[in-house]
Each structure stands twice: as structure tokens, then as C-alpha cells.
Amino acid sequence: MAIRVQTQDFDAGLEIKLLRNARKDTGAVVSFIGQVRDLNEGDKVSQLTLEHYPGMTEKALEAIVTKAQSRWDIFDATVIHRVGTLQPTDQIVLVAVSSAHRGEAFKACEFIMDYLKTEAPFWKKEVTDSGERWIDAKHTDDNARERWLE
Amino acid sequence: MAIRVQTQDFDAGLEIKLLRNARKDTGAVVSFIGQVRDLNEGDKVSQLTLEHYPGMTEKALEAIVTKAQSRWDIFDATVIHRVGTLQPTDQIVLVAVSSAHRGEAFKACEFIMDYLKTEAPFWKKEVTDSGERWIDAKHTDDNARERWLE
Amino acid sequence: MKIKILYFARLKETLKFSTEDLELPDDAFASSLTILKLKAYLAKRNETWQQMLMGKLKVRGAINHELVDDNAPIADGDEVAFFPPVTGG
């Protein structure tokens, strides 16, 4: 498991390749990349700042990946989340999961993202034409996580 | 939409980056990479040959992506599938999907893979210690596709 | 009627045929030709064809690059293909 919280950008292609090549019986790698959109709730976004809770963040991400590993037969997972000030089209987060077969990797990757969105201590503040504002948590993210509790 | 069937390898990181950067309102890119495993049904695999039906293959892949686009609100998709002779850990297939939000991209990417597995005219033959053999289609792949018919 | 037939994977290898042009008299059989009827017709060639096309192996058909089922009608000039269930990805 690789968990990183960092200000600098990451090379998604390299991270995926590392997972692919770690085991010769890897059959599937599913990855998610989230990036800053230039538009949010109808407003032009010029900048996004990500705050986090150092110390808790890595622990929360680790716990989420461990939960995914106990639930699906996956080989490994990489989670990289950026903090600090970002611009539109900048990468925010990478979640990549390797496994023997695709079904497990798809589920585990989406599970990790849904839990990251609702349990990992990150907060976004955006700058739009009308000033700065904190982004509110979305009900759709809570609902996305609820699906996994069935 | 980008659909490619080719013998040469591909740069997954580059393809993902192209999708990411095509639109400034892209928020999510989900990708799947399938690669040759060194083990199949308990036997050591030393080589895999992929045959396809030129002319039909591209059309079938296009139809699958079009179906995904009509069903989910995605921006774009890239599908690259290799043919010819491959070795363990070689990449076979890339499916990458961009969208504003993650849920749509995850679903469309998995849908495209499930349909590719059951409707795109590719056939695999592997070389193991006990000789050559054609790989049989799996019921689990049929089941995976059936899910989307609900 | 004239049609083109392609074979892939295990079928191509066992039948030792990858493409053939088939000409049929324009009779009632030709005008009501379907994937299943064509399979049965070809299966009469010999035991190997019988086994490959009408045996245990599931054979899928395509007409003009579209997957079709056994009852799909075949018309003059069509490109027909036979192959085992696909295994890409």
C-alpha cells in the first residue's frame, strides 16, 4: 500500500506502471484521477486550496484501503492526494488498484474514492469571480458511500 | 472518441493525460488497464496471441462506446486494444473515460469493459508448458454484462 | 446468391479455412437462408465441419460486421463470419 499526501504533482502513468509491474499475475489495474474543474455550481473557478489534518489524513486513508483489501481480493493500492493551492485542470487525487481480475479492482477503486470523499479530512476552498468560498459536502457523496453498507 | 486496434504498445499515462486536458471542466478520469498474466487456470503462461476480426472490431468497439455515451453523462472515452503476440505483464487493453463527476466515469468504464469482453471480436490463444490452447469464454463475463440489462 | 464467409480462432485453425466465397443457386433455400441454416449446410461437408459448426462448441455468427443470432437472415452479397465466443480484454 502506498499513501501520499503532498503539495507537488504526481505522474499517474508512472504510478499505474509501478502497480502493474509489481506482480506478474496482475491482470487488471483500475485507476481514478480527480482534477480541478474550471466551473463549480455555475461559477468560474480560478483557484482551489486544499487544507487537511496532518497526522489524521494518512491514517484515515490507510484505514480506507485496509477496509477495501479486507473486502475484495486485490493485490495493492496507491492513493495520492494533493494539498495546497491548485489551478483548474491540476490533478487532485489518484487512486489506483491492482488485482488478478477486473471486477474486484473496479469495486475497490470506487469504494476507496467514495470513502475518501466522506471520511478523509480534506477541505476545499475555491476562488471564483465573486470571491472565496468553502465548498460544502455533498449529499450525493454520502449516498455514494451508503451503497457499500448493504 | 478514440478507438485503436494495434500491435504496438501504448502509453497509458499519456492517453489519460490527453483525456484530462481535452476539457477544463473535466473532473474525473477513470481508466482500466488489462495485462497478460503469467498464470492462467493454474498453468504458467509464457505467451499470448490475440486474433481479431479486422473491420468488425473497430465497429464493435465504437458501438459499445456510443452505447455508454447514450447511457451516462460522460465527456469522452479512449479504447486501445492490442493484437498479435504478447508476453506476461504486457498491456492488452486500455479503457479510459472522462466526465465531470466520478460516478458516471466509473460506470461507463466498467460497462465498456464488460461489453468489450463479450461483444468485441477478439480471441486469445496462450502458450503454456503443456502446449498451445485457445482460451474459452467465461460465464462470469456473461454475467458481468447481464448486470447492465436491468 | 453469393456470400463471403470468414472463420476465426479455433474454427479457422481446425477447418483450415479463413475465408471462402460461396455461391448458392437462387432457390427457396437461398432466399430463406439464415445463420443456422448456413451452419447446417456447411456442417454436411464432413465430420470435422459437423463437429465445429453443429457440435458442442458454441459458434457465434456475424453478418456484415454485426453480431447476430441464429435466426438472422442472410442476403446476397453479405459477409458472414463464424467464430467462438469472444475472449478479448
Added chain:
Amino acid sequence: MKIKILYFARLKETLKFSTEDLELPDDAFASSLTILKLKAYLAKRNETWQQMLMGKLKVRGAINHELVDDNAPIADGDEVAFFPPVTGG
């Protein structure tokens, strides 16, 4: 009892506090301290604290780096954190 309290995001910004060390007398209140009781205690500081901790804003709590609910007990030496629902990813 001594605890450390951290505030994040909108709370940190509005309260103008990111970290504080809080010392409480070792009485019945301290020994039965929970997240909710601590929120109510801090909310008495002034109107802004009242609004931020006991108002409309949903405030989540963590103890020693673990997300907990309002009834979670707080012990001597704990690191407590308050923040709005998370919005990463």
C-alpha cells in the same frame, strides 16, 4: 484534565483558532466529557462560537485522529479536532 483541540477549515477561519490547549478541573464534568458536551462548553465563549459549534453548520469531531460521533467520551491527554464535513477527492 488537559486536552488539545484543533479546528479546521471554516471553523479555524471564523473562530481564528487553529490549536488550543484546554485545562479543565478534574470534576464530574471532566470525567463524563463527550464531544457534544465539549462543543456546548466551548459554545458559551461567545455568539460566534455558539453559531459555529452549536448552530446550523454540521460539525464533525475526531479524537486522536479517529472520526467519532457526538457521544464519544474524551479522556485526559486526548487530541480532539472539530471540522465541517470533509470535501476532498
